Amino acid sequence: MSKHHITTTINGDEVDFLCETSQTLLDVLRDELHLTGTKEGCATGDCGACSVSLDGVLVCSCLVLGVETGGKKIETIEGMADGDELHPLQRKFVEHVALQCGICTPGLLVAARSLLAKNPDPTEEEVRFGLAGNLCRCTGYQNIVNAVLDAAAEMRGA
Amino acid sequence: MGLKPTPYGTAIPFEEKELKFVGKNPTERPDAIEKVTGRARYAADYSLPGQLFGKVLRSPHAHANILSIDTSAAEALPGVKAVVTMDDFPDLEVEIAAAGELMVNFRDVTRNVMAREKVLYDGHPLAAVAATSNAIAKRALKLIKVEYEVLPHVIDVVEAMQPDAPILHEDQFTKGVDPKPEKPSNIATRIESKLGNSEEGFKKADVIIERHFNTKAAHQGYIEPHACVANYTEGGYAEVWTSTQGHFVFRSQIAKILKMDLAKITVTPAELGGGFGGKNTVYLEPLAIVLSKKSRHPVKMVMTRDEVFRATGPTSGTNTKVKIGATKDGKITGAQAELNYQSGAFAGSSLSMAAVTVFTRYDIENILVIGHDVTCNRPKVAAYRAPGAPMIAFGVESVIDELAEKLEIDPIEFRLTNAAKEGTQTHFGPKLGPIGFVETLEAAKASEHMKMPLGPNQGRGIATGFWFTIGNETSSTLNIAEDGTASFVYGTVDVAGGSRAVFTQIVAEELGIPLESIRVVQSNTTSLGFNFTTAGSRGTAAGSMAAVKASRDAVARMCDIAAKIWDVDIDEVAWEDGHARPAGANVGDFDPLSVADLAKKAAYYGGTIAGHAELNVVGGGPGFGTHIIDVEVDKGTGAVKVLRYSVIQDAGKAVFPDYVKAQFHGGAVQGIGMALNEEYIYDENGIMENPGFLDYRMPVASDVPNIDTIIVEVPNPNHPYGVRGIGEVPIIPPLAAIANAIHDATGIRLQDHPMSPPKVLKAMSEL
Incomplete structure (x- = not known):
């Protein structure tokens, strides 16, 4: 074939x-x-x-x-990173301990970037529903949600 | 847990001291950048030149004799380079060894990786193929002809215990029963443990409550499927890159199954994509090695999600009975429990671990615990975070809540009245040392959470949990480079990125050098001596003990160099703040020497600086926790929403506090999933109906609330920094705490897990 x-x-x-x-x-x-x-x-x-x-x-x-x-x-x-410069989402994931084993992390970061492109100022609930297609078994999601909200604020220049 | 207590173990006593790094969140974790950039290498990310792809043929039946296997058509398919069946593996005798919190029997392990006389569950492997592509390997599987004689099967634990149940193993006679039974049974073992006289205890009680509970099997649900790459080389050597919680334990299992010398096998643990107890046992590795040997190519094998569900260890489904009696002023006088635990296709569930946790949060004089380990036509169970404990805590903590309600005593006060503390006699042997259980209850009582008002259809539930911290073999090496930077090689797999950070903090604290000067490296099986697998919450607790020992070893060597340079006695050298300093009469005679100064001169003064630890760690501090959960029950649909959640747990000492909290979050959410949704569902033929994430529904971000955390710190006296294991306790209370919250909201008491909408709705309609 x-x-x-x-x-x-x-x-x-x-x-x-x-x-x-x-x-x-x-x-x-x-x-x-x-x-x-x-x-x-x-x-x-x-x-x-x-x-x-x-x-x-x-x-x-x-x-x-x-x-x-x-x-x-x-x-x-x-x-996602620009050379040595991490994307704000990547940096915030590290800062907020938003990853443990890390296997879901690339998918979550790509999904979060897509979410923020559509909605630069999401509420916590919007982040939770926006990332509901990405399973994470280690973190319980809380630190991921916080990292995304924090990155969104930084990216808006807030 | 079958691990022999040793008088030759190592415990380094707790020392109160001022801390520079321990207890403070490091800004950057050693593994984090690799993980957020996609560069971290997990087992399925490894490839070797010339590698083939391996696939497994699995049983479509729950229970069947294998009459014949014809692989000739598969072997003839172009691109197929090797096919293996049971004929390629030696049969093994009964031999028991520790593999994490569960024991393994090599006679069974070899049958679980490749079926011999019969297949015992849907998904049981019976052949494997290596081909030049995945597509060809899959096509080849379809060309293997197997003749089965389908046998009656049994899935449910209670049905499996009946005298007329289909028997999985004709040579299995219930152990722990005297005299030895004449007929084989699915009950592999009966255990009993007691303290005082429970029947006498009940006579002193004013209220006695007895309830029966059932829980379904749930999977660890790691997002990374099992995967490995194996290469069998000339001279009879094997190298394996794999997804494991314990590469040394994997090496031992491979050596037994393939009758190889340990030294001829190198196992390299890849970055681990989640384990939670499920990656302490080999599945693919022996197949990949034999396929590699036969084909003379490296072989890569990766499970599909369907295979992970059907053929790797879920936790036991259980049937339990709990009976507790108390006086009207709230003192528990007697307690009994019966635990019937599925072990899956082969004997050996988490029963023995679960049995010792049953009442070990309370000071009760009269206890009887009876347990049965029961084989049935399901995948062999594996450890899952505090294996076996959430299910029996569901029963015990539900009955405790009901007793408190009947006695009109606040549920936290009731637990405080009966709480275990230092000196409490357990029903399984030892007395408890200093523990922080009362402190977690007091912190729960004082928490903001308890002050939050509840609305209509909302309720609040409390439950508690206890788990061990095991120690075991732990080896590490600390190498000081010529420029004074340090590399710390550890061998207790970092299962989620936390322990690596902690080892860096500990080495920095001990040596007095900055975090940036330390690189932590995970060993393979050749670069260190044996390390036990990362189980029993030992990763950080035992691993950091080895880090302390190796650091102090290196410091002693550096002090020796300073003494030689200064030509003084070694007693006249002190180690302080990253420097060797003159101590005693010579103070002021010499300038302090830094790690870099000493490293530069090390060669002349005897050779390279290194520190070692080859320990059998003992003295792990048990962990206790209290959870508070608020739920809202939808009266129309029966759906339960978790509104508010607090985890309060004794960590001994939180070395990396944000990470400890993150572990609390993760355990709690796994517990929410287990409580409300997750279950193995089988059809009438014993075939799993939901082997995928769509139908085996784990919590997603929108299912769960934020988890509040309170870290209690009652130091473990047998650890230099007071550390206790923390990973497992948080999954124990959620089932019961949610059941108790549902009761508070609706008045119903659920004894059947999971507490899914149809069950909640039905129970409400029967109220």
């Missing part, structure tokens, strides 16, 4: 890859492109660990096929 040749933009760089029809974007990122920051927790769209942004829309990369991403812009956790 011949593979498909796909050209996309990932974290600002043009990237070519070959993939089988059945490979998800998550498989492509992890197994073909070795961008392992995006995690697999369930492969059924229920945990959010594989969250990426696809043309500005938050998706579970396990629910998108690699062949669907041609010509699109993909943003993953690897592109």
Whole structure:
């Protein structure tokens, strides 16, 4: 079975890859492109660990096929920091002890960035509902919510 | 817990002193930047050149004899490089060893990683394939032909205990019963533990309450599925990168299962994506090594979520009975409990641990605890955060609440009247040392939470919990580099990023150098001596003891160098604030020497500076906690919403207070999930119906409130900084506290878990 040749933009760089029809974007990122920051927790769209942004829309990369991403812009956790400069969300996650084992952290950060892009001044409840697609088993969510609220305030310049 | 007490263990006594780093939140955790940037490497992130992908064929039946397995078609598929079945693994004799808080029997472990005579649960492995891609491996699984003879199965713990139940193991005769039974039974073990005479105790009681409780199996729910990469090399060596709470324990299990020498196996623990007790036992690793040996390629194996649910350890589902009697002034006179715990397909649940926690928060003279460990056609249970304790605390703390209500005594006062304290005799042996249980109750009583008013359909519940801190083998090395910076190598896996930070704080405190000068590194199995797995809340408690010992070792060596430089006796050198200083008559004769000064000259004065710890840590301080929960019950749907939550717990000493609070949050929310939603559901054929996160619904951010925390600090006298284990206690009280809050809101008392809307609605309609 011949593979498909796909050209996309990932974290600002043009990237070519070959993939089988059945490979998800998550498989492509992890197994073909070795961008392992995006995690697999369930492969059924229920945990959010594989969250990426696809043309500005938050998706579970396990629910998108690699062949669907041609010509699109993909943003993953690897592109979140600007060189050595952490994104405010990343910095606030560290400050607020918003991560423990860390396996859900990349997905949560990508989801939180997407949330703040749509709603720069969310209430606590809006953050809780906005991140309800991302499972975390360690933190009980509280420090994550606080980190997102704090980052939002900083990003608004408040 | 089957671990032999030793007279040769190490406990370093608590010392009150001024602290620079311990007890203060470090601004940056050693693991944090890697984790927020996606650079941290978890097991599934590792790849080796030329690696193959391994997949497991799993039983579609709950209970069946394996008549034949034909792998020829799978082997013939292009891209398939190896297929393994039971024939590729040696059979093993009965041999018991510790693996965290639960014991393992190698005869069973080898059968759990690869079925032999029969399959015992939906998901039981019976073959594995290595191929050049995941897709080919999956196709190959479909080409393996297995002939089964399906047998009657049993899922429920009470049904499994009946004399006419389908028997899982024909050679299993109930242990702990005299004389030995003539017929095999699913009851693997009966245990009994008592203090005084419970029946006599009940005679002195004015009120006696007896209730039966049932809880369903729940999974640890770590977001990272089990994964490993294995490479079998020429000369009979194996290297494994894996998701584990204890790489040394994994090495021991692999060595037994594959009959290899320990020294020929290197296990490297990857960053761990959650364990909670569920990653103390091998599942994939022996399969990956044998596939690698057969194929002469490295083999990577990653479970799907479906496999994690169907085939890795949930906690036991249970059936329990609790009976407690008290006088009208609120003194408990007698208590009994019966614990029937599922162990899954093989014997060995958390029963023995759970049994000693039953009443160990109260000072009761007359106690009887009876327990049964019961096999049934489910995955073998694994430890899950305070294994076994939340389920029996559900019963005990519910009955305590009911007694307090009947006696018209405030539930906190009732607990204070009966609270265990230093010197309280436990029903399982030792007397308790200095503990902080009363302090947690007093803090709860005085908390802001207790002053908050409740609205209509709202209620407040209290419950408490107790768990051990174990010690065990703990090894570490502290290397001082030529420039005076330090690397601390530890071998008790940091399961969630907290203990690494603590080790840095401890080394900084002991050496008197800044946090930035210390790098902490997790060992593999070759770079340190044996470390026990991270279980029993020992990670920070025991690991930091080793950090203290290794630091003091290095300090002694540095003082020795200073003495040689100054040509004085070693008694005339003191270590203070990161420097060797002259002490005694020579004060003022020499300038102090820093770690960097000493490191630079170390070679000439005898060689590199290092400190070591190879300890069997003892004296772990038990942890106690009290939770207060407010709920609101929707009378129309039966849905329970947690409105307000407070965790009050004795940490001994919180080395990294924000992280201790974060552990409290996490345990409480896991407990909320267990209480309200989470359960294993089986169909009539014994097939799990909800092996995915959509149907096995764990709490999401919008399900839970903020968790308030109060850290109580009653130092553990057997730890140099007073540390107690803190990770497990917070999951114990939530079930009962929520049940008690629902009662306060509605008048119903729920004895069946989970307390999901249909059950709440039904109970309200029967009121």
